[in-house]
Amino acid sequence: MGKEVIIVVDMLxxxxxxxxxxxxxxDARAIIPNVVSLLKxxxxxxxxxxxxxxAEDDKEFKMFPRHCVKxxxxxxxxxxxxxxxxxxxxxxxxxxxxxxxxESILKEIAPEKVIVAGVCTDICxxxxxxxxxxxxYNVEVPASCVASFDNDNHRFALKHIEKVLGAKIV
Ligand SMILES: [Zn+2]
Numbered sequence: 823m824g825k826e827v828i829i830v831v832d833m834l835x836x837x838x839x840x841x842x843x844x845x846x847x848x849d850a851r852a853i854i855p856n857v858v859s860l861l862k863x864x865x866x867x868x869x870x871x872x873x874x875x876x877a878e879d880d881k882e883f884k885m886f887p888r889h890c891v892k893x894x895x896x897x898x899x900x901x902x903x904x905x906x907x908x909x910x911x912x913x914x915x916x917x918x919x920x921x922x923x924x925e926s927i928l929k930e931i932a933p934e935k936v937i938v939a940g941v942c943t944d945i946c947x948x949x950x951x952x953x954x955x956x957x958x959y960n961v962e963v964p965a966s967c968v969a970s971f972d973n974d975n976h977r978f979a980l981k982h983i984e985k986v987l988g989a990k991i992v
Pocket of ligand 1: 876890914
């Protein structure tokens, strides 16, 4: 079987731990054990963490409260995922491709399949999957490993990811 890549999106303290301005809530916390199982099961897969990492004055803060600033606790990957080593790619926008080296890393690995997990289904997951599909990667999204603070948007995004973007929901 060909190489698999797992892209783990924004599994950061700022989104998954209570008390931060963009805490995504219980639905997001509920995926943590599922993501852990996924990473445990797929021992041969290459893990790429794509992580929000903003400058102090990022223009995104005109839309959202200040969050996941470079060097802050919020911008750290949650402790539960620490045992799973992977590359870490900082990003500043929804898509993991925007102003990052994700494109060249994937070209180098040439994966047969890219699995995408993390938060939020309707924001960074959806936009990263769209950019993967624009590059013709075979993409799989385990429904139990993605979540959003907005459940209606979560469900819309899963449908869109499957029917419009052509990724497989498993
Ligand atoms: Zn952000």
